[in-house]
Amino acid sequence: ANYWDEAPTIAPWIVGEYDAIANKLVATPHFGSARVVVRDTTADSNIVFDPDNGVGALGDLAAGTYILTVTVDGTDNYSALEYSGIFRVSVPETELIKRGLPWWGTVIIVLGALGIAAGILIILHVRGVFKMTSAKALDDYKLEQTQKVVAAAVHASKLDAERKAEAEAREREMEEQKAKAEATAVEAEEVSEAAAALDAAPETVTELDTSAAAGEQAAQAEAETAAAETPKPKKSGAKKTSSTSKAKSGAATAKAKSGTATAKAKSGAKKPAEATDGAGEKTDGDAAEKPVAVEKKPAAKKKPSPKKM
Secondary structure, eight states: OOOEEEEEEOOOEETTOOOTTTTOOEEEESSSOEEEEEEESSTTOOEEEBTTTTBOOGGGOOSEEEEEEEEEOOOSSSOOEEEEEEEEEEOOHHHHHHHOOOHHHHHHHHHHHHHHHHHHHHHHHHTTHHHHHHHHHHHHHHHHHHHHHHHHHHHHHHHHHHHHHHHHHHHHHHHHHHHHHHHHHHHHHHHHHHHHHHHHHHHHHHHHHHHHHHHHHHHHHHHHHHHHHSOOOOSOHHHHHHHHHHHHHHHHHHHHHHHHHHHHHHHTOOSOOOEEOTTSOEEOGGGSOOOOOOOOOOOOOOOOOOOOO
16 A cells, blocks of 8 residues: 655745745655646646656746646555645736726626616615605704704703893892991981980980079078068967968978979970969969079080991
8 A cells, every 4th residue: 555645735826926945846655756747727738847857847837727636656565646636826916907807807797786786776665765764864854953953942041041040149139239228327327316315315414403403492592582571470379380381381382393393394395384382273384483594515426336237
């Protein structure tokens, strides 16, 4: 029996790029010697490479497809071997571009592409995809425009609300400032009235005290006058009692007049003072003693301190 230690192989290459090492033909039988022949794929099967007969060289092969045949003749000691395979020598890509396709190949490709496109369009039309796509596109466009309008309206509404809020804030601030100003004016007026009342109080007290003193002096003077005019009692105790009663009555009348004058001065009444005589009867105010006028000294006015707001 016989077999291959290394089965016949050869790596393909590109025209003009053959490498004796990279593209080396390998065929090693276990027994015997291998004979290599390369033929083209034409109808004549021409031998293009036969190293035993010195035909051709692998590096000179043109682009195309070739048949590699390797045989080992058999003997009485081992059997024969035979291998047949195909390898290819390619054309560079630049060469393919330069050559281009034949006109009929271009026509076939174009027609095929057009036929495929037409078939796809027909199928889509039959299934109503175009209508659906058109309607969907229109709906999408309407939806997009609606969203834009809504967004613009929302934005405008927000701006309007912000402007209204700012206006209301300014109005509230103005009202607060106005209220503060009015409160300040009222407080200032109250402080002014209180200061005027404080300024007038000492004068009123002084006037009342002066009027009371004058009334007491007038009553004392009248009592002394009445006592001086009363005749001295001689024998009768009744007459002495009458004179004493008259003196006491005059003193009481004077005190009543003084008290009335003081009360009227305190109450600020405008009517003339009424007094009573010793019998308790009322007399005209003209008969009463008028209080002595005392010069008024204006008290120093105190300036009110403004309240802090």
